[in-house]
Amino acid sequence: MKILLFGATGMVGQRIATELRNRGNDVTALSRSGPDKGDVADTATLARGYDVVISAIAPPRDGTEPEAPFLAANRALIDGARKAGVRRLIVVGGAGSLQVAPGLDLVDTPGFPEMYKKESLAQREALKLYREVDDLDWTYVSPAAEIDPGERTGVYRIGGDQLLTDAEGRSRISAEDFAVAIADEVENGAHPRKRITVAY
Template sequence: MKIVLLGATGMVGRRIAAEAVDRGHQVTCVSRSGEAPVPGVTSTAADAGDTRRVAALAAGHDAVATALVPPRDGSEPREPFLALNRAVVDAVRAAGVSRLVVVGGAGSLEVAPGEELVDQPGFPTDLRGEALAHRDVLTFYRTVGDLDWTYVSPPAEIAPGERTGNFRLGGDQLLSDDEGRSHISAEDYAAAFVDELERNAHPRTRITVAY
């Protein structure tokens, strides 16, 4: 496959790039710096919110993947992040690409019917704005009916670790292991993410992945 990856230099993005390259895919990595996150990719500098630029980069590719994050400079993140994702969707449409896979957030996962993780007592206050920004974006994607998007939520904890290839997929509910821990390595998240890119098994829906 030929894949454009936006936000390629972040913790998750660079692992998605590595996983995709290891599987033999052609990856164009896009970031503000233009840095190549891993060997074997094509890298370029661009603002993911520049619809014309992203459309030009995405043209002729099989899929667009995003590993974008809300602003982390202390400003209100919700409206800017929603606007960014709207611009990405416009760019994907303009490029004539139908497949879009999105690194999402965990805060909107349900811990009980009608109860989301972000609204639970004890949810970290400093992460709430970012979690709500991701939730807004998921709500937006659920209105997009002309693209085969998939929104991939991590579990409550995701951090660099080992690639085991062993994980579970779920839907809108938070997944936890037998000890009650909801977690995954960034490497295994990337493996699940690239699986979805390859298989298009869950179009126009949100999935989650965890141990």
């Protein structure tokens, strides 16, 4: 499968590229810095001829308000995929928009870390944007509340809009197993036009 990946130098993006290539896929891995540069603003040009576009870009983390530029980037991604004729779009999302109780998102709970709040709110708005798209087969994939480099076990659970926790009450996934889940979704296309979450 021919895949275009944005955000390839991040913790998650690097692992997605590795997992997909190890499965024999043809992956073009781009980032705004590094040797292979490419911006989502150029999706219409860059994505022509690809089967799937993956976005592992994150909201700006430079102290500025992240929501407006992040939504603009995602709109460019959507419009570019349409113009390039690519129907399948997989987006690495955030955990903050996952529900911990009816009507209560993780980002709105009292103990949510302040340093991640603006980024999580921007991701939640991006999810709303994708939910209005009915002409592309997008999948928005939220990680568990904790995602860090670790072991590739190939084992994970898939949920919907609710935060998944393990027997100890923790919500966690290794970046390696999150990449496995992304690669599985790329290959199987099991959740078109849905948000899913991945955790142990």
